[in-house]
Amino acid sequence: MLTVHHLNNSRSQRVLWLLEELGTPYEIRHYQRDSKTMLAPAELRAVHPLGKSPVITDGGLTIAETGAIVEYIIELYGQGRLLPPPASPEALRYRYWLHFAEGSAMPPLVMTLLFGEIPKRAPALVRPIARMIGKTVQDSYLGPMIDAQLDLMESELSHSTYFAGAELTGADIMMSFPVEAAATRNGLGNRPRLAAWLAALHARPAYQAALKKGGPYAYAA
Ligand SMILES: N[C@@H](CCC(=O)N[C@@H](CS)C(=O)NCC(=O)O)C(=O)O
Numbered sequence: 001m002l003t004v005h006h007l008n009n010s011r012s013q014r015v016l017w018l019l020e021e022l023g024t025p026y027e028i029r030h031y032q033r034d035s036k037t038m039l040a041p042a043e044l045r046a047v048h049p050l051g052k053s054p055v056i057t058d059g060g061l062t063i064a065e066t067g068a069i070v071e072y073i074i075e076l077y078g079q080g081r082l083l084p085p086p087a088s089p090e091a092l093r094y095r096y097w098l099h100f101a102e103g104s105a106m107p108p109l110v111m112t113l114l115f116g117e118i119p120k121r122a123p124a125l126v127r128p129i130a131r132m133i134g135k136t137v138q139d140s141y142l143g144p145m146i147d148a149q150l151d152l153m154e155s156e157l158s159h160s161t162y163f164a165g166a167e168l169t170g171a172d173i174m175m176s177f178p179v180e181a182a183a184t185r186n187g188l189g190n191r192p193r194l195a196a197w198l199a200a201l202h203a204r205p206a207y208q209a210a211l212k213k214g215g216p217y218a219y220a221a
Contacts, residue, residue, distance in 0.1 A: 002026040002073075005047050005055040007040050008033055008215050011066050011177055012054030016214045018070055018173050020206035024077045028213060066177075067102055070170045082170050094164035097156070097171035105149055105178035108142045112185065115142070146182060150191055153179070157193035161200070168204075176201055180219035 006012045006028045019026045031044050045051035048064045055064045063069050084090030115134040122130040163171045188194050
């Protein structure tokens with residue numbers, strides 16, 4: 001049976017949601033973050049050398065990287081669901097947004113988190129300087145980049161309800177995590193289509209079923 005190696009409060013929530021949408025049987029092996037460092041426990045490295053979540057095991061296969069996992073599950077178990085028709089304009093949008101989520105949207109959000117942590121962990125003497133550097137990077141680089149990306153998403157959703165057409169696809173499942181992260185940290189600003197899209201995802205029974213199985217999730221509304 002397909003096993004999801006699920007780290008609490010993490011990206012692997014999307015994999016649980018995808019499996020719930022498809023009704024694919026799976027089991028969950030739970031891993032808990034260290035409460036101080038928030039890192040995954042060492043036992044996850046026995047599953048995959050990087051020790052990050054999500055990882056799935058299926059038969060003899062071990063697959064890491066959320067995007068690769070989402071593509072694998074949809075191809076193998078989707079029977080054409082959560083995927084636009086091949087060679088359609090939506091298929092290209094699907095590919096773009098599926099990769100955009102981890103390739104472009106997550107890096108500035110993770111960097112924002114890290115720059116926010118540095119002053120908290122710095123010795124008291126240099127804390128004001130660390131805070132000033134963090135603010136400069138945020139104001140001049142990360143903040144504008146996140147804003148431009150959110151604008152692009154808002155504009156994409158003027159073409160259709162979902163990122164790759166009128167129906168939910170794997171691209172929306174991938175995009176949920178960065179949009180939830182952005183919404184939790186700084187809000188979505190005046191971007192009503194993006195807010196409505198997120199609300200529609202949260203209302204889905206499969207999303208809610210996955211939340212119950214995955215445990216508390218800080219990014220969920
Ligand atoms: N791009 C990777 C990122 C994986 C990743 O960083 N996962 C986080 C969870 S959200 C993690 O395992 N963090 C714990 C750690 O780094 O020890 C993916 O999408 O799978």
